[in-house]
Amino acid sequence: MVDDYSFNKFCELLSDEAILKTSTAFGVAKQFQTYIADIKSQVLKELMNRTENQDVYLDFLINEIEKQEYIKDAGLRYIERWLKEYDTTVEDILERADFSEPIYAVLARHYNDMEPFSEEKDKAFLVQSSFLSYFCKLYADELIDFLKSKKPKPKKQEVIPPTNNKPFKDEYLIAFCKEISNERAIKENTFMQLYDYGITHYGPYLESEITENLLLLNKDKKEDYLNYVLDKINKTPFASIPEDYIDKWLTKYKVDRNEFPNFKNQELNEVLETYYASEHITTYDKQHALLDIQIDFYCYAAMLEVKKIVTFIETKSGKQKETPLTVKQEKSKQLTVNQIVLLLQETGFFNHPNIENASKVKQSELISLLTGLNGKNIKTAIQKLDKKPSELGENYQKDNDKIERILDNLS
Incomplete structure (x- = not known):
């Protein structure tokens, strides 16, 4: 160049990552526009x-752009909440730039000019x-698209259409599983942002995709497809966490689980x-505490979304009245983490001396190696061993009773 x-x-x-300390998001957008205009000319x-x-x-x-550390999937859902709240669009913000609109009070004004801790x-x-x-x-996409458009057009060759090995669509299945498996996104968004625009976003689309696939598939393939979907979602990391996963927070704030998430x-x-x-x-401890509760709520919400899809699939199964789905049969025999x-x-x-003296983290890692289950869920279950039965609720007692029955049946 x-x-x-x-x-x-x-x-x-x-x-x-620190640009907001010296500029505003709106100011950054204008910088991008200026740079892109010059880059295109060059x-x-x-x-x-x-x-x-x-x-x-x-x-x-293109490679230089793509290797930069920005969020590659930060689509419109990242700002949908704010567009709705301020009743505006991206086009209005970038093209009209009417600074009398309320959105500019937060978007084009540096937050350090505002009252501290407000x-x-x-x-x-x-x-x-x-x-x-x-x-x-x-703007990364805009520049990449421009660069791609300038590539010399290849000579026409006979194009062999790609073979689709799957006789069904799975776009939303993949998106759903990805969205409920990324608890690290809490470091970039709040729990409620992820819940409204991520965790619960793809469920309805996945249900529609399942319904459409069932209409198109041959009758003898439908149950296989449903079991395939069940297998995929049940393998997501938080699908099998216990119902009482966030009970410690519910107890702390004296709220009912049925109110979740509002x-x-x-x-x-x-x-x-x-x-x-x-x-x-301002302190690491406060940040860690916020991360801890929001990650726990993320995991719990992910589990609920899996349950919704499982319930939906059960209503679509032709074997519902005859026999449960294969995956569900296996699940009934599988012990929970607790x-x-x-x-x-x-x-x-x-x-065992070595295990008894190990930390709960090490114990959970060892059990994870044995079972293939999520280590964090196992650690939570181990911590419950130190609590009184009265603190753990009715479901925990049911788990205890089940284990006693299993051991009794061995004799």
Whole structure:
């Protein structure tokens, strides 16, 4: 490139996680627009001077953009909440730039100019973080699309259409499983953002996809397909966590599980809506506590979404009245994480000197190696062994009773 200044600055801006300390999300968008205009001119000038390897040159630029550390899937869902709240669109924000509109009070004004530790400042940070992620993807995609469009067109060859090995669609199945398996997204969003625009987003689409596939598949393939879907979603990391997974938080905030996720306790609601790295969260302990509860709620919500799809699939099974689905039959014989830990305790597993003296993390890792189950869920179950039965509820006692019956049946 004749002059690569704008391109280098564009790439730096994509990866600059601290840019909001010195600029605003709206300001960053304007910077992207300026850089892209210059980059396009420089690229066209470079291509005119090249007689060969134009595609290699363009691939190099595309690769440089794609290797930057921005959120590659930060689509419209990242900012849908704010667009609805402020009754606006991306086009209006970027093209009209009517600064009398309320959205600009949080999007184009630096949050450090706001009152410290105020609700206004926290909200501005959340809005700008969401829009920054969206703008990075938006302009990265725009530039990549431009570069791809300038590649020399290959000579026409006979195109052999790709073979689709699957006789059904699974786009939303893949998206659903991905969305309920990424608890690390809590480090970039609040739980409620993920719940509204991620965790619960793909369920209805997956149900429609399942219904459509069942209409298209041959009768003898339908049960196989349903079992395939069940197998996929039941293998997601949080599908089998226990119902009481968040009970310690429900007890702490004195709320009922049936209120999930919109609780009557406003303090808990604020915790679930607060970004852990907000300006007023000033200590590591507070940040860690926020992450801990929000990740737990993410895992619990993911489990609920799996249950919804399982229930939906059961209504679609032709064998529903005759025999349960194969996966469900196996599931009824499979012990839960709690039951496995209780069985190991009853059989003396934890009395082995090396295991007894190990930390609960090490114990859970060992059991995870044996069972293939999620280590964090196992650790939670191990911690329950130290609690009184009265603290654990009716379901835990039922697990105890089941283990006793299993052991009694051996004699």
